[in-house]
Amino acid sequence: MFQVSVKILLIFAVVSFSCTAKDLIQLPVEELAKESVTPIFERNDSVRNRNIVTEKRWEGNLFYGWALTEPIANVSKLGLSGYYHTTEDNAYGLIFSKNFSGVSQYAKQLKDQYSLDFTRAPMPESGLFLDYNWKAFYGKFSLSKHVVTNFHFFGSLAAGVTKYPHKTFPGVAIGLGQKFYIGKNSSFRFDFRVFANQAPIPFLKCEPGKYEGVKNSTTDSCNEPPPSYSDFKERITFSSVIDLGYSFLF
Amino acid sequence: MNHIIQKVNILIISFILLNFSLAYAAGKTKRKIITSKPGSVVRESGLKGQLSNALSLAQSGQYQPAAQALFNLVKRPELENERPQIKYILGKMLVEMKYSQVAAYQFVDVIRSGNNRYIKKAIEELSLVADSLGDDTLLNYAVSKVDVNDFPDKNKDMIYFRIGEIKLKNREYEDAANAFSKVTFGSSYNNQALYNRAMANLENNKIDNAIALFQQMIDHRSKSSVTDTNKVAAQMGLARSYYQKQEWDTAIDIYSQIPRDHFLWHDALFEQSWAMLRGARFRSALSNFQSLHSSYYEDFYIPESLLLRAIVYLYICKYDEMEKVLSLFEKTYEPVKIKIGSFLGNSSESMSYYQELEKKLSVKRQEDLLVGLKLPYMVLKNIAEEGDVRRSLSYLRRIQEEKNAIENSGGFRSSGLGQYSVRVLNTRIKNTKVLIGDMVKAHLQNMKDELQDLFEQASFIRYEMINGKKETLRKKIAGRDLPNTIDNQIDREFYIENGFEFYPFKGEFWLDEIGNYHYLGKQSCE
Structure with a gap:
């Protein structure tokens, strides 16, 4: 029935288009979406012809990290990471981060108000972690109705080491992340991770004589010489970190 | 329920076997008169015993040993006259054992033997097993031999339905519609018969009759779920009838009612595009083509749709798009x-x-x-x-x-x-x-x-x-x-007023967007 009609249509060489310059395009009601169900195909994958293809591609990432719950050490770090996307769902990578030196603003306040000096404590210097990303969702959103932004939402699982001046501690991290694509290759990447690792406790009480120094009264500042790093006790420490970065898919 | 059916079956078989035993006894008596050799009498008496055993097994519901015994007896030259009866009972045993195809062969043999006593029963049985198997060859054979009046009432619907199918296949639309109309309302064949009857009317260009029948079918299924295949098939039939009647808008409207999560929806989308085209709703047709030519349809054989799209572009003077579509058609279907x-x-x-x-x-x-x-x-x-x-x-x-x-x-x-x-x-x-x-x-x-x-x-x-x-x-x-066209100044706010959020298409296809695309390109004709 339909095949014959192709020929018939060709005969109508001159047909005016229903919409003229003065018309206003209106979408007929019967053409508007009425159902929330989706069509059935042999393969019902949710997206095809993706704008962002990550499978079998490398990704480089530069980021700034901000430790949310770090009281003493400097909360900032810079890092770079590289990932290889084995599939559209999985990626494996290596993260290297270099911590800023010095102490946090909070530690500075403690020194100003209570003469507590944390500069003597061992601070993290750098970290090296192997990271696995499971890309749970690929989606898109549009705020302006003119620009469409694709995104990835993923979970991450990392294991590696954090280096302190005197020692290197193993640790693990678990987190969630999101990437917002500004092109087919570029994206802004946000990661939130909770790290768990063995770390030195930066708090050490000044006890006169213990470190061969003298303290005459409680109001005196501690005249003890700086303790060695090995004097600091260690324990499992949890810290939350947000990374903000720029990623590029090669 | 099964228990009752089994009992009834055993009763029927017992009745047949009783008849058969009497017939066998009569036959044997006659043969005794013409038999002169004493060895032959001994053989026959042995066969009689075997046959009696087989019949007893059949009567007691031991179908497998009964069938095996009957199979051994069926080739005996001494029982040549009884062969149709033995084959018929063997067929019945095999039906009970759920070996329908092998059973069908026994019934065909009985029919071919031309034995008047069992031929009608064999045709009836053959029709039933062929129907359950869906074997067109056997069905045609059985239906060609059948006299509907000899058929028990409970199976008449099936036979009318199959007659209708054969007539429809042979393009005898009037006869097909008549046969389908004899299928009773409560029958399990009713929906299919109603659908085929409407199709026969449609093929016979009796569009209004077809519309009424499809509508009747939809009404029958009004309480069924939205994706009920009988209901959806009737909706498709109705839309096709209106298309044939050249009532494009009605056809489009009915095609829109086909549920998206039904396998017939793909056909509806394609056919609706035709109706849109014939109704000069080019923008709407192009909206559908955006779905039909998405990656989701890459394994669908729909070459015609690409040409249709090219024709729409021709109507709106979009030659560059036309070129792309024609190239796609050649690239896709030339290798095919x-x-x-x-x-x-x-x-x-x-x-x-x-x-x-x-x-x-x-x-x-x-x-x-x-x-x-x-x-x-x-x-x-x-x-x-x-x-x-x-x-x-x-x-x-x-x-x-x-x-x-x-x-x-x-x-x-x-x-x-x-x-x-x-x-x-x-x-x-x-x-x-x-x-x-x-x-x-x-x-x-x-x-x-x-x-x-x-x-x-x-x-x-x-x-x-x-x-x-x-x-x-x-x-x-x-x-x-060329004049400035409306599409150059589209105010997107309009679409927000519809209560929907529309994204510009950026090349990727999402499953939940298939069927929801709206073409907003401009026409370029002067």
Whole structure:
């Protein structure tokens, strides 16, 4: 029935288009979406012809990290990471981060108000972690109705080491992340991770004589010489970190 | 319930066996008179014992040993006169054992023997087993022999339905509609009969009758779920009827009611595009084509839709888009045409066509390379969905299941009847595969012809495109610019007023967006 009609249509060489310059395009009601169900195909994958293809591609990432719950050490770090996307769902990578030196603003306040000096404590210097990303969702959103932004939402699982001046501690991290694509290759990447690792406790009480120094009264500042790093006790420490970065898919 | 049915069956069999025993006794008495050799009398008396045993086993519901005993007796020359009766009872035993195909052969033999006493019963039984198997050959054979008046009332619906089907296939639409109309309301064949009756009317150009029947079917199924196949098929039929009546808007409206999560929705989308085109709703048609030509339809064989899209672009003078669509048509379907032609040229055996289809059935898209398909996946998918192929494949599945059941039946498999049954089924399976192969070949030939035709049309469309381009250039050279069109100043706020959020299309296709695209391109005609 339909095949014959192709020929018939060709005969109508001159047909005016229903919409003229003065018309206003209106979408007929019967053409508007009425159902929330989706069509059935042999393969019902949710997206095809993706704008962002990550499978079998490398990704480089530069980021700034901000430790949310770090009281003493400097909360900032810079890092770079590289990932290889084995599939559209999985990626494996290596993260290297270099911590800023010095102490946090909070530690500075403690020194100003209570003469507590944390500069003597061992601070993290750098970290090296192997990271696995499971890309749970690929989606898109549009705020302006003119620009469409694709995104990835993923979970991450990392294991590696954090280096302190005197020692290197193993640790693990678990987190969630999101990437917002500004092109087919570029994206802004946000990661939130909770790290768990063995770390030195930066708090050490000044006890006169213990470190061969003298303290005459409680109001005196501690005249003890700086303790060695090995004097600091260690324990499992949890810290939350947000990374903000720029990623590029090669 | 099953228990009651079984009891009734046993009663029927007992009745037949009683009749048979009497007939056998009478026959034997006669033979005794003409028999002169004493050895013959001894043999017959031995056979009598065996037959009595077999009948007793049948009466007590021990179908397997009864069938085996009857099978051993059926070839005895001494029982030549009783052969139709023995075969009939053997068939009944096999039906009870759920070996319908092997049973069907026994009934065919009874019919061929021309024995008046059992022929009607055998036709009735054959009709029932052929119906349950979906075996068109046997059904045609049985229906050609049947006298509906001899059929028990409870099975008349089936026989009317099958008669209607045969008439419809033979394009005897009036007779087909009559046969379908005799199927009673409460019957399990009612929905299909109603649908086919409407189709027969539609084919006979009695569109209003068809519309009324489809509407009746929809009303019958009003309480069924939205995706009820009978209901959706009736809706499709209704939309097609309005299309045939050239009431485009009504047809479009009904096509829109087909639920998206039903497999018929894809056909509805394509056919609705036709209705839109015929109703000069080009923008709407292009909206549908955006879905139909998405990656989700890459394994659908719909060459015509690309040409339609090109024609719409021709109407709105979008020659560049036309060029793209025509190129896509050639890029996609030229290799298809070549592969079909080469396969048809190189394969003469029906079995090789079946084997190619079988390979397709074992894989899904993207796995096609693994099994080394010689024909494009979309072609085989299309053929596998054809009604005749689907039906024959379903029949093949049933007889293969029957064979598997016999293979796994232990002692029965090694018995004479078991070996005979496997032999019969193997032959049937082979013949059915050959038949399916022939169907595939015929469909491939049709596709080849269709593609040839469509490629010719593509050349005409391309000619129109070049002509159009030339005209536009001529006007430009003459200094007449194209007017500013509405689509240049689309206010997107309108779409927000509809309560929907519309995203600009950026090349990727989302499953939940299929069917929701709206074409907003501008027309370029002066």
